[in-house]
Amino acid sequence: MQYPPLSVYIHIPWCIHKCPYCDFNSHEFKDQNIKNNEEAYTHALLKQIENYNIEPNRPIHSIFFGGGTPSLFSPKAFDTLIKKLENTFGLDKNCEITIEANPGTFDKKHFYGYRDVGINRMSLGIQSFNQTHLKKLERIHSPKEAASAANLAVRIFDKVNIDLMFALPSQSLSDVKEDITKALEIGTSHISYYHLTIEPNTFFYKFPPQLPDEEKSAEIFDLISNELNSAKFEHYETSAYAKKNSQCLHNLNYWNFGDYLGIGAGAHSKLSCEGKISRKSCFKNPRDYIKNANNHKFYDDEKLLSENDLIFEFMMNALRLNKGFNQSLFEQRTNLPISIIDKELSLAKDKKLIIQKNGRIKPTDLGQSFLNELLQIFLKD
Numbered sequence: 461m462q463y464p465p466l467s468v469y470i471h472i473p474w475c476i477h478k479c480p481y482c483d484f485n486s487h488e489f490k491d492q493n494i495k496n497n498e499e500a501y502t503h504a505l506l507k508q509i510e511n512y513n514i515e516p517n518r519p520i521h522s523i524f525f526g527g528g529t530p531s532l533f534s535p536k537a538f539d540t541l542i543k544k545l546e547n548t549f550g551l552d553k554n555c556e557i558t559i560e561a562n563p564g565t566f567d568k569k570h571f572y573g574y575r576d577v578g579i580n581r582m583s584l585g586i587q588s589f590n591q592t593h594l595k596k597l598e599r600i601h602s603p604k605e606a607a608s609a610a611n612l613a614v615r616i617f618d619k620v621n622i623d624l625m626f627a628l629p630s631q632s633l634s635d636v637k638e639d640i641t642k643a644l645e646i647g648t649s650h651i652s653y654y655h656l657t658i659e660p661n662t663f664f665y666k667f668p669p670q671l672p673d674e675e676k677s678a679e680i681f682d683l684i685s686n687e688l689n690s691a692k693f694e695h696y697e698t699s700a701y702a703k704k705n706s707q708c709l710h711n712l713n714y715w716n717f718g719d720y721l722g723i724g725a726g727a728h729s730k731l732s733c734e735g736k737i738s739r740k741s742c743f744k745n746p747r748d749y750i751k752n753a754n755n756h757k758f759y760d761d762e763k764l765l766s767e768n769d770l771i772f773e774f775m776m777n778a779l780r781l782n783k784g785f786n787q788s789l790f791e792q793r794t795n796l797p798i799s800i801i802d803k804e805l806s807l808a809k810d811k812k813l814i815i816q817k818n819g820r821i822k823p824t825d826l827g828q829s830f831l832n833e834l835l836q837i838f839l840k841d
């Protein structure tokens with residue numbers, strides 16, 4: 461069997477402040493010392509890396525340090541982790557190594573340090589350059605800090621992504637236009653532009669802010685698409701826009717249903733082995749994760765994917781890509797013949813949600829706008 465590319469995701473689960481819209485596995489570290497957390501947690505991560513048993517000759521395609529706020533940790537922690545991954549599995553020659561950074565933790569020395577230990581891509585959680593919106597989102601950074609962090613990042617990293625959010629409380633079209641103008645001035649080559657969603661278990665869920673209605677949100681979305689298209693950014697995935705050769709290789713591997721090792725609190729892995737695909741998830745609470753790692757235990761759930769899981773999960777990822785996927789990729793990655801979804805593909809075509817042409821399946825504009833409805837078709841039980 462030819463294995464798909466293998467990526468690594470490492471989760472750093474602490475933040476200075478929990479944002480009111482965020483349902484990620486992130487915890488305020490208020491009363492603890494982040495240095496102690498860094499040491500104990502890095503030690504646990506190293507143990508988990510040692511514990512993996514992967515076939516030889518599967519060098520790492522990409523590494524992503526996500527969070528939470530990885531930029532709370534020092535370059536030394538990432539140096540240790542990258543070296544461990546390199547010595548354990550080997551790294552591809554062009555391995556993309558991303559760190560997520562929060563401009564509120566901006567530290568010039570750390571940014572250079574991250575680059576010096578081999579990190580070649582930075583993803584900055586800016587959300588907006590507008591003080592009123594930053595305040596409403598309870599972000600810990602100012603517009604000035606956002607611009608300083610981003611300006612330095614584009615100078616020192618090969619690739620830089622800026623995360624922005626739209627359809628914010630009372631956000632006008634001109635506010636959005638200003639955010640885009642600032643991002644373009646900085647010269648970033650990748651923008652992840654997320655529609656603010658109100659997730660259960662968040663402060664905004666309990667105390668919902670007044671958000672733009674559907675019509676206004678659609679207008680904002682069109683503005684974003686047009687502005688970024690004019691600036692030569694390709695809209696290549698639901699929320700991702702990139703200049704030529706600047707797509708995120710790590711995320712592309714997820715969307716193409718590649719393999720990944722999830723390391724750290726709450727991280728998930730997807731791994732192909734002997735014709736089967738397994739999923740594992742790590743203990744979610746950082747304290748539990750560290751405690752269990754000392755006893756060489758890392759996972760609280762593990763399962764082999766059924767045919768129905770494989771079909772749905774493949775579609776859930778690949779249909780996010782505006783160019784869709786080749787039928788041969790479906791067959792390679794799931795080990796199932798494309799004929800197994802003939803009925804579902806026909807239904808999606810009848811509803812004008814996909815186009816199937818020359819062996820390629822791609823979502824239509826309608827399919828992209830109603831992705832959940834499209835995916836429902838492939839949910840078998």
Ligand SMILES: C[S@@+](CC[C@H](N)C(=O)[O-])C[C@H]1O[C@@H](n2cnc3c(N)ncnc32)[C@H](O)[C@@H]1O
Nearest residue numbers: 481482484527528529562585623654655656657
């Ligand atoms: C996992 S977060 C990590 C980034 C980093 N911790 C930060 O916030 O600066 C990645 C991105 O997801 C987006 N995001 C998080 N919660 C969201 C929500 N409820 N709706 C839309 N986008 C969200 C934000 O743009 C955020 O930068």
Ligand code: SF4
Nearest residue numbers: 475478479482486528
């Ligand atoms: S900084 Fe990022 S991960 Fe942390 S709470 Fe805010 S959105 Fe969530």
